[in-house]
Amino acid sequence: MSLLIPKSPSGPTLEALNEVEQNQLEKPHGESLNDFTSKSSYTNKSTKASVDCRRNTASLKGCHFCSARMRYTSSGIGSSEEDDSESSTEVGDPNHVSDTQGNCNVSSDKDEKIGVGSKFCNACDYWNPVDEENVNIRQLTRYSNGTIKLRNPHINFMDQDILYHLALGSESHDLIEMFHDVKFVCIGGTPKRMEEFAYYIMKEIDYKIPAGTQLLDISQYSYRYSMYKTGPVLSISHGMGIPSVSILLHEVIKLMYHAKVCDPIFFRIGTCGGIGIDGGTVIITEEALNSDLKSYQELTVLGKKVRRPGKLDKRLCDELLGISRETQEPYDTVSGKTMCTDDFYEGQGRLDGAFCDYSEKEKMSYISHLQRSGVTNIEMESLAFAALTHHAGIRAAVVCVSLLDRIRGDQVLAPKEVLNEWQRRPQKLVARYIKKQLGLVPHRRSPTIPELSSPCQCPHTTVMPVKSPRRITMVQQESQSYD
């Protein structure tokens, strides 16, 4: 089998990342970028140092999370000392209150730096992320040919990158041969649903596999996720909740990098509870909110809080809405805000968990509050999906079908046939988008999703390109070891 792209050592290094930063310094894209990359005026101390706050509107930014103003730098891993050693000579900024005045202290301690361009604000005790509005994320996440660049300089120094939970490895499997042609990554809850989707999309895009073969669960030896590939489309199960989808996305994004995939588009297709939305309605997420109705994911990295915006691709959302309008299906397709919770029962105000300390009236009051806040639906994965894909510069959309209107109750009452048809609706919409992108007839009525064939019985290694059989065995066993 021939390789479309020669397998040569590549990928981001510490130097490469520094080069990116240097490019930002030398070639600012737009006025605001200049703000972001301006050199700072930190005093050079090995411990936390208060900012010498001078008037320099070009380099001062408001903290993302509190009112305190602080200074961004382009520092991070491998950043030079010059940011710390160069002191400003400009006059003090009246809006910037110094340490002793108790308003804003920006640490310049290298041990506390999280992220290229990120900054720690002592006033609110949070790490500020890269100024996503102003930095060209594409610079950080793509090579010039459009292939994925990782925001992790360490990967390239590893002997092998084992994708534990996918049962794949960068030096055991020929990932370029296997995955280089991927253009769309579709993820959803259960292995069964994603196997169904794989067979459905195979028919929709008229993807042929040789007679006598069937689709293989590529990640079967991880015993966690299931992954099917039908030409340019990956179909993967993600389990339940943010941690499960986070592990998957870390490894799938790395898979895109190793396979040198160009500009993949990610979809989450699933189910949700609607808020004032009828069961059967397809909902495309505009932005993902946490349980506090804030549009960011908060995670703890080396003991520090990091917040990442729950942003999804606006243009992709509009394109999906446009396709839904063209096809005139007998059900609504809408867009709105999606609340993402860490719990199915109390976290979503259900009355039927093992614990419930509130009344139905209190629950309804809360659901009404969500509706007034613009929440259209609730599920459990969108926030991490949005935050991680956005951080990786990947265009992404969440398309779910509402199984019920939570204003009217907690129980799913629709009969089996109706539920099955509802669950195919997000799949149909995403399939239409994929067909359109591939230049296939976009508006043909989708046929019924075919029944599943029986699971593959073929030995795993006979149907995947192998670089090292010994290492494949090692990857499989290590993958099986992790929870």
Next chain:
Amino acid sequence: MSLLIPKSPSGPTLEALNEVEQNQLEKPHGESLNDFTSKSSYTNKSTKASVDCRRNTASLKGCHFCSARMRYTSSGIGSSEEDDSESSTEVGDPNHVSDTQGNCNVSSDKDEKIGVGSKFCNACDYWNPVDEENVNIRQLTRYSNGTIKLRNPHINFMDQDILYHLALGSESHDLIEMFHDVKFVCIGGTPKRMEEFAYYIMKEIDYKIPAGTQLLDISQYSYRYSMYKTGPVLSISHGMGIPSVSILLHEVIKLMYHAKVCDPIFFRIGTCGGIGIDGGTVIITEEALNSDLKSYQELTVLGKKVRRPGKLDKRLCDELLGISRETQEPYDTVSGKTMCTDDFYEGQGRLDGAFCDYSEKEKMSYISHLQRSGVTNIEMESLAFAALTHHAGIRAAVVCVSLLDRIRGDQVLAPKEVLNEWQRRPQKLVARYIKKQLGLVPHRRSPTIPELSSPCQCPHTTVMPVKSPRRITMVQQESQSYD
């Protein structure tokens, strides 16, 4: 088949819960309980009301989360008005600063009450849980015969309680017939591991099944969790992360209630990363910590923060340690604090995720900090497992094997055979405990865990006691609908 306990309507009602509260009021258990259940001095307002702060040391408690002192009551769902209408006549408490003094305002608004005995503190904006140290949790979570009582009065008013993610229902399946004899619930990450454990424990406790039969995945139609039953032992997979294990525990605790199980003991058996602990060491969790190294789980319920302690059963931990000492295995078994994270990569300080904005030195500094803080291991489920079982009054333990020492690296380097043997160690310890509890020979050397037989092909409904075939179909289809 005969029922050991007649199937009659039972379970906690609003009245039952009120009765419990009344019992607390009438029959205080110990001095401190008196503090907790003393009637409050709230003014009777339908909106938030500042506490009329008087000297009454018996009824005043410090807020669990901030220094403000506040007053607990026994109010909650269905609580009477008397708590709110009765005003104290005692003199003001100098330690208790009123609303206008900006220190502590305790809301008495019924719409904001979360939990029997819980209280909202306006000073720190958190719900205080039931005072777990002082309340007899057993009263809240057990009937007099030892069967599970739910802390949810709504369940008994439902036509049927569908355990969506287990593909079981209270009126479709005869849950008493199926599960009444359960004494131990063992949960772990993957379906494969828990199927292996089911066959292993079957052999260990010499549990016989009829010739020509094999174990069935009871929850196969949920396509999420796998559940196997071998006599008194349930073996269930829980997926990855807190949300996934939370959904499972809500439903398993309800299953214990519906099946009228007496005092079940829960175990999580799994893998983890050790901190200064050699790979292969078995670690029993003393308490579970979140990423901030605090021993509570924080969740959002109806928009309010609720914290539940990450406590595990001390006696059970000691018993397991005792058994490990008796058996003199050629590896260590220790106990310690377990940090539970929501992310496998950045959340655990790994360098090999899709994103990494810190250096190896910074990572090692963080891992060392964890070690100095007494953390022995890291995994992703213990906190919810501890918090939910503790809240349900269920004795529980987390027993994991360390796959590596994170002080030395991030990669699992042990060969397959070694890893397989390591993963059986927590299973062997739990199996010994179970055998001891069942009065079987406790110290016989455990045989090698047998190889898996092929998955069950039997039709689901032919091997489970059925109350209503129509409702079983409905439960299966609804269960398949949820993510």
